[in-house]
Amino acid sequence: MARKKKICMLGATGVGKTSLVARFVHSIFSDAYRTTVGVTIDKTHVCVGGHEVDLVMWDLSGEDEFQSVQLAYLRGAAGYLLVADGTRRETVTTALSLQEAAVRVVGNIPLVLVLNKADASASWDIDEDLEKQLREKKWTLVKTSAKTGDGVEGAFTALTHAMLAADGLVQDDEGRR
Amino acid sequence: MIEGAGILTALDILVLERHEGPWFVPRGELPPWCDSLAKGTIVRDVPFLASDVFPFFALFISDAEGTWAGQGSARLDSGGFTQVVDGGAELHLVATALRVLEADKTLSLLVVAENERIFREERTMLQRARELRFAHDALSREVEQKEVLAHCIVHDLRNPLSSILGALALLEKQSLPASDAKLVEVALRAANRQDELIREILAVFAAEHDPAVVAGEAPRADVCAVVLQIANVLAPKARARRVELLPRIHISHGDTLVAGDELRLFRVIGNLVQNALKYSPAAAVVRITVDDDTEGGGSILVGVEDSGTGVPAALLPHLFRKFARAGDGTPGTGLGLYFCRITIERWGGTIGYEPRPEGGSRFWFRLPKRRGIPRPV
Numbered sequence: 001m002a003r004k005k006k007i008c009m010l011g012a013t014g015v016g017k018t019s020l021v022a023r024f025v026h027s028i029f030s031d032a033y034r035t036t037v038g039v040t041i042d043k044t045h046v047c048v049g050g051h052e053v054d055l056v057m058w059d060l061s062g063e064d065e066f067q068s069v070q071l072a073y074l075r076g077a078a079g080y081l082l083v084a085d086g087t088r089r090e091t092v093t094t095a096l097s098l099q100e101a102a103v104r105v106v107g108n109i110p111l112v113l114v115l116n117k118a119d120a121s122a123s124w125d126i127d128e129d130l131e132k133q134l135r136e137k138k139w140t141l142v143k144t145s146a147k148t149g150d151g152v153e154g155a156f157t158a159l160t161h162a163m164l165a166a167d168g169l170v171q172d173d174e175g176r177r
Numbered sequence: 178m179i180e181g182a183g184i185l186t187a188l189d190i191l192v193l194e195r196h197e198g199p200w201f202v203p204r205g206e207l208p209p210w211c212d213s214l215a216k217g218t219i220v221r222d223v224p225f226l227a228s229d230v231f232p233f234f235a236l237f238i239s240d241a242e243g244t245w246a247g248q249g250s251a252r253l254d255s256g257g258f259t260q261v262v263d264g265g266a267e268l269h270l271v272a273t274a275l276r277v278l279e280a281d282k283t284l285s286l287l288v289v290a291e292n293e294r295i296f297r298e299e300r301t302m303l304q305r306a307r308e309l310r311f312a313h314d315a316l317s318r319e320v321e322q323k324e325v326l327a328h329c330i331v332h333d334l335r336n337p338l339s340s341i342l343g344a345l346a347l348l349e350k351q352s353l354p355a356s357d358a359k360l361v362e363v364a365l366r367a368a369n370r371q372d373e374l375i376r377e378i379l380a381v382f383a384a385e386h387d388p389a390v391v392a393g394e395a396p397r398a399d400v401c402a403v404v405l406q407i408a409n410v411l412a413p414k415a416r417a418r419r420v421e422l423l424p425r426i427h428i429s430h431g432d433t434l435v436a437g438d439e440l441r442l443f444r445v446i447g448n449l450v451q452n453a454l455k456y457s458p459a460a461a462v463v464r465i466t467v468d469d470d471t472e473g474g475g476s477i478l479v480g481v482e483d484s485g486t487g488v489p490a491a492l493l494p495h496l497f498r499k500f501a502r503a504g505d506g507t508p509g510t511g512l513g514l515y516f517c518r519i520t521i522e523r524w525g526g527t528i529g530y531e532p533r534p535e536g537g538s539r540f541w542f543r544l545p546k547r548r549g550i551p552r553p554v
Contacts, residue, residue, distance in 0.1 A: 026265045035304045040259040056232045
């Protein structure tokens with residue numbers, strides 16, 4: 001029987017949280033921006049390290065001046081993807097402050113830091129210094145493109161792996177970091 | 178069985194009666210929107226695990242426990258949520274936990290309704306606001322990139338100009354025929370003017386892209402030292418125009434430090450004094466005053482007064498904006514006062530203009546004082 005794990009998508013507005021879920025679960029991508037209101041819940045099934053896992057994905061509305069993230073929705077989550085837009089440096093700052101807020105709600109549960117829109121290399125806004133600072137946090141960092149699909153499965157798999165490792169079901173794989 | 182469940186069903190509402198723990202029993206007819214859920218997941222009068230079908234309820238049920246236990250309000254609304262159903266379609270729902278007294282029984286109910294219209298309105302509004310924000314941010318980034326490009330171009334223009342200035346300065350020292358010497362003089366004056374314009378543009382760029390000063394971290398400048406330096410440097414220019422340049426300092430030495438750095442403060446006061454000289458008639462007086470600010474406590478007030486024609490009324494609303502020009506044919510970039518404003522404001526100060534009752538202009542700015550020991554003047 002598959003284990004059920006709740007995961008959350010957390011990040012600033014327009015970083016591509018919904019697109020990452022759509023790419024991962026339904027293998028689709030749309031260039032048109034469609035804002036998330038409140039929370040959208042989707043499900044999928046994965047197999048990581050020989051373990052069957054039902055992922056229940058809570059895609060939370062982005063943080064901006066128009067709407068605050070409802071961090072209470074994090075309750076019961078086993079992990080989360082912390083998503084930033086690699087072409088907008090300021091979304092990394094938002095992600096970092098959301099992470100601090102998330103720790104206050106759910107403690108130090110597994111997370112994967114995702115720098116999305118990696119296909120837009122011409123407007124990439126994350127320099128080596130910032131990337132180095134982020135890597136020093138010892139979180140798994142994955143560059144993704146919901147548009148091309150690059151890194152998307154890797155990000156969700158890394159999070160699932162980290163959640164299973166937190167349960168002692170697989171070995172914590174430092175090499176992923 | 179719930180009395181009136183049929184009414185709720187007619188309203189397209191799914192009524193769930195709590196069975197035990199997270200198990201609920203659907204009562205009445207199922208609303209049509211339930212058809213989009215996986216077949217057989219909800220069957221009338223058959224208990225089912227609500228959080229399996231609606232994962233959102235994993236949280237909401239625990240929030241609603243108090244309501245069902247009779248603590249606090251008899252109803253609790255969930256707020257809207259979206260559930261992706263088979264095929265990727267979205268179901269926009271809202272739930273309400275109710276405690277209802279029916280006959281001699283208390284019912285714990287979970288009422289689920291489609292939230293399509295309100296959801297769409299809210300999404301349209303949010304989407305529009307966010308799209309505008311993205312468009313604004315993208316435009317700002319583009320403008321910034323173009324400004325950086327323009328800055329690089331202007332900066333690069335200075336390199337060959339330095340060589341031209343050096344060559345002309347050497348040429349000027351040669352014993353040239355009078356007509357040639359005159360040409361060199363004209364060329365040197367034009368090249369110096371161009372160099373000054375480029376410096377002004379670069380100074381504006383630097384001021385625009387400086388981060389705003391954080392209180393307590395601002396650099397310090399000795400305002401009196403800067404004023405006296407300017408009076409010295411511009412004295413020949415004033416004499417050439419037969420204008421008297423008078424610094425008037427009314428604060429004691431030791432209390433003369435303000436927020437700002439001296440190079441830029443020199444440029445700010447220098448701009449104001451040069452404007453005053455430019456617009457002053459012959460035999461006039463230009464005063465640079467430095468006073469303790471009586472209005473803004475803890476500030477120093479600097480004024481530059483002339484007896485020129487004053488600022489035309491039409492220019493007043495735009496006086497400190499970029500490219501504001503008097504339109505009287507006087508040469509300039511229209512960046513000088515703009516530079517003064519953004520520089521003073523970044524240091525936490527204010528700047529302004531007022532006509533003098535006796536005629537002429539008075540430009541002023543105030544800057545917060547800083548503690549420290551000023552260098553000897």
